[in-house]
Amino acid sequence: MGLLAFLKTQFVVHLLIGFVFVVSGLVINFVQLCTLILWPLNKQLYRRLNCRLAYSLWSQLVMLLEWWSCTACTLFTDQATVARFGKEHAVIILNHNFEIDFLCGWTMCERFGVLGSSKVLAKRELLYVPLIGWTWYFLETRVPGPAQFLLYCEGTRFTEKKHRVSMEVAASKGLPALKYHLLPRTKGFTTAVQCLRGTVAAVYDVTLNFRGNKNPSLLGILYGKKYEADMCVRRFPLEEIPLDEKEAAQWLHKLYQEKDALQEMYNQKGVFPGEQFKPARRPWTLLNFLSWATVLLSPLFSFVLGVFASGSPLLILTFLGFVGAASFGVRRLIGVTEIEKGSSYGNQEFKKKE
Structure with a gap:
């Protein structure tokens, strides 16, 4: 095991990465709060x-995927779609089966230069997630440059329990059963498309899976585990989506039946249809993290040395207690992405009429 591989498994290193992320996030949130004075002026x-x-x-999390775990991301699509991605306002529909699916979406946005202008159209509760959720308070629909609106039409992550309830609803509505997805919640999609007409040029359907039947986690990424993500990307001009709400809902149901067929093909053949593209990772996520680490870790190390040099048992115990609390906080943040600790949203909501 090399030195870098060894460091990736060490709790202290994970704690330092978490420290940089949390403290830089608090600084960023505070600066965002200060920028509110600019709103009426410019x-x-x-x-x-x-x-x-x-x-x-956000790029600090992308850095973990790209540079820390060196996870590979491959697109299965056509050259025309690749040429347009990141150059137009778009809605991105992504399946919600994995703990790091959002991170793979962010990674592709980063590689096409639109991470900062990407949005997540999700349930309001996520606004209360510390740091990342708080950044969304200060972001608008109108942004400089092409915006990417990430939409999870299933409304919640896939679990066997939610899938069973979802398919009961599908059967009651006379809709075909889905094997790998939950029944899409059409209201959010039709509302988003209706509101964004005239702004958004296309809908990109992205179907994500991982080679080797892997089920990656953010904790695994933190430990440096390398995964291979495959994404089948299809572009639909917004004009092809019906204006009528009921017809648009039918269009979405048909799309998810196609996504299900794509997942079935992937499970059988190990690849999606289409040409393979591997957009190169850019250095900015790594440089951004190293900059924050340099600024924040230098005073931290000086402070730690001062604490232990003081010889004060009370001061040392207080510091160790703070470290314990910090590690608990970082673990709680990671827990937000874990499927088994996900919300119960979907277990009962599917039983309600949309």
Whole structure:
């Protein structure tokens, strides 16, 4: 085992990474709060600053995927779609089966240069997630540059229990059963498409899976485990989606039947249809993290040395207690992404009429 591989497994290193992320996130959230004074004076400057600030935080998680775990991301699509991605406002529909599916979506946005202007159209409760959720308070629909709106039409992560309830609802509505997805919640999709007409040029359907039947986690990424993510990307011009709400809902149901067929093909053949593209990772996520680490870890190390040099048992115990609390906090943040600790949203909601 090399030195870097050894460091990736060490709790102290994980704690330092968590420290950089949390403290930089708090700084970024505070600066975002201060930018509110710019809103009545210069809205464009406010938007540009908040996109950059959001990028500085989100890209640290992307750095873990790209540079720490060296996870590979492959697109299965066509050249015309690749040429357009990141150059137009778009809604991205992504299946919600994995703990790091959002991170794979962010990674592709980063590689096409639109991470800072990406949005997540999700349940309001996520706004209360510390750091990342808080950044969304300061971001608008209108942003400088092409915006990517990530939409989880299933509404919640896939679990066997939620899938069973979802398929009961599908049967009651006379809809075909899905094997790998939950029944899409059409209201959010039709509302988003209706509100974004005239702004968004296309809907990108992204179907994600991992080679070797792996089920990756953010904790695994933190331990440096390498995964291979495959994404089948299809582009649909917004004009192809019906204006009528009921017809648009039918279009979405048909899309998810196609996504299910794509997952079945992947499970059988190990690949999605289409040409393979591997967009190169950019150095900015790594440089951003190293910059924050340099600024924040230097005073931390000086402080730690001072604590132990003091010889005060009370001071040392207080510091160790703080370290314990910090490790618990970081673990709680990671827990937000874990499927088994996910919300119960979907277990009962599918039983309600949309």
